[in-house]
Amino acid sequence: MDKDKLQIAISSATPEQLGATLAQRVVRLREIRNMTQKDIVKSSPRFTLERVQDIESGVETWLSSSDRQLLARALVVDPVILQEVETRPRYSAESDAAMMLSKEADITESILMGARELECPRCGNILRCRVQEGLDMDGQPVYLAKAFCQKCPYVLK
Numbered sequence: 001m002d003k004d005k006l007q008i009a010i011s012s013a014t015p016e017q018l019g020a021t022l023a024q025r026v027v028r029l030r031e032i033r034n035m036t037q038k039d040i041v042k043s044s045p046r047f048t049l050e051r052v053q054d055i056e057s058g059v060e061t062w063l064s065s066s067d068r069q070l071l072a073r074a075l076v077v078d079p080v081i082l083q084e085v086e087t088r089p090r091y092s093a094e095s096d097a098a099m100m101l102s103k104e105a106d107i108t109e110s111i112l113m114g115a116r117e118l119e120c121p122r123c124g125n126i127l128r129c130r131v132q133e134g135l136d137m138d139g140q141p142v143y144l145a146k147a148f149c150q151k152c153p154y155v156l157k
């Protein structure tokens with residue numbers, strides 16, 4: 001296959017076909033390119049053979065942007081192909097949820113103070129905000145902070 005056909009084969013491949021993890025994807029792409037681990041080292045001397053093996057065995061699950069560019073260039077793919085399956089060491093689900101709650105508390109407070117455009121806690125895009133007036137069970141006025149993201153499904157209720 002010539003290079004153009006390979007490019008089409010990769011761009012039309014489903015995420016499953018290319019692999020769902022960085023490790024699987026690098027192995028798949030390398031095989032599609034008919035390259036050995038040594039070939040990657042040869043075309044990107046910054047990568048040692050051990051490093052390539054670490055990536056392919058899943059020890060390393062994300063790359064710095066310069067490393068990603070080099071590896072993507074060696075595999076002749078768009079860096080996004082690698083980036084979309086990278087996973088960073090993350091906090092536990094509980095601390096994520098706690099962090100979201102504390103962000104939402106900040107957002108709520110800012111909205112009630114008058115902010116109308118804040119940063120979405122999910123995606124960082126603009127959050128449209130408003131204050132909704134209502135009555136509580138005793139007929140007292142209450143003010144509720146409402147917000148929704150313009151880019152992602154995030155809604156502050």
Ligand SMILES: [Zn+2]
Nearest residue numbers: 120123149152
């Ligand atoms: Zn968002």
